[in-house]
Amino acid sequence: MALTHLQVCQAITAARGDAIVVCTMTAMNVLDGLGAASPLTLSSVPLMGGALSLGLGLALARPERTVIVLDGDSSLLMELGGLANVAGQQPRGLHHFVFANRVQFNGNHALPLADGGRTDFAGLARAAGYASAQTWSRADEVAPERIAEHLRRPGPSFVQLDVEPSPSRIGPTQPAPETTDARFSRMGDEIRAMRRALGASA
Numbered sequence: 134m135a136l137t138h139l140q141v142c143q144a145i146t147a148a149r150g151d152a153i154v155v156c157t158m159t160a161m162n163v164l165d166g167l168g169a170a171s172p173l174t175l176s177s178v179p180l181m182g183g184a185l186s187l188g189l190g191l192a193l194a195r196p197e198r199t200v201i202v203l204d205g206d207s208s209l210l211m212e213l214g215g216l217a218n219v220a221g222q223q224p225r226g227l228h229h230f231v232f233a234n235r236v237q238f239n240g241n242h243a244l245p246l247a248d249g250g251r252t253d254f255a256g257l258a259r260a261a262g263y264a265s266a267q268t269w270s271r272a273d274e275v276a277p278e279r280i281a282e283h284l285r286r287p288g289p290s291f292v293q294l295d296v297e298p299s300p301s302r303i304g305p306t307q308p309a310p311e312t313t314d315a316r317f318s319r320m321g322d323e324i325r326a327m328r329r330a331l332g333a334s335a
Contacts, residue, residue: 135270135297138163138232145201145230147277148284152199153191153327157184159232160203172330175323178316182211185219185229192224192288195331199226199284206233206254213257219289220262227289229258234296258291270295 142163156164157177164174177184188202209231219227235250259266269275269292283290
């Protein structure tokens with residue numbers, strides 16, 4: 134049985150300590166539901182595909198910090214060049230987790246990915262030159278103590294998380310809710326909060 138987004142996000146929240154977390158799409162929504170707000174969490178929305186680049190920048194700017202990127206497979210497919218950028222810089226504190234649910238707009242109106250679900254993301258990261266690349270699909274692999282141990286190892290690391298897609302909430306009889314202004318200002322607000330938490334100038 135594949136992992137769930139909730140299962141993984143609960144474990145990462147328990148294991149993160151004072152790590153910086155950059156999240157996007159489903160991971161962001163699940164963390165919101167967990168009440169896991171932190172000034173060291175940055176949401177890459179509406180910058181779809183940008184989570185890895187944001188995480189790389191933070192890892193290079195603050196090499197003493199652990200940086201966790203919670204990415205999506207459809208988001209990563211938009212910016213595959215980011216794998217080469219990470220491999221070229223070799224940030225030891227960067228740990229890249231990709232939720233591979235094989236759909237786009239998970240939880241809203243799930244659409245199949247353009248690759249037909251065939252991409253081996255861990256294989257791409259390995260070929261690009263990440264220090265390590267693995268695929269996790271079992272509950273014991275995402276236990277908080279296992280994740281904490283993983284985060285102590287030097288990066289850049291990559292983990293493909295084989296997760297079940299969430300049920301769609303949008304369809305012919307269920308229109309999408311209106312997107313609020315806060316959705317678009319959120320990333321800027323969180324960047325300012327993170328700068329204050331890290332002691333950087335506003």
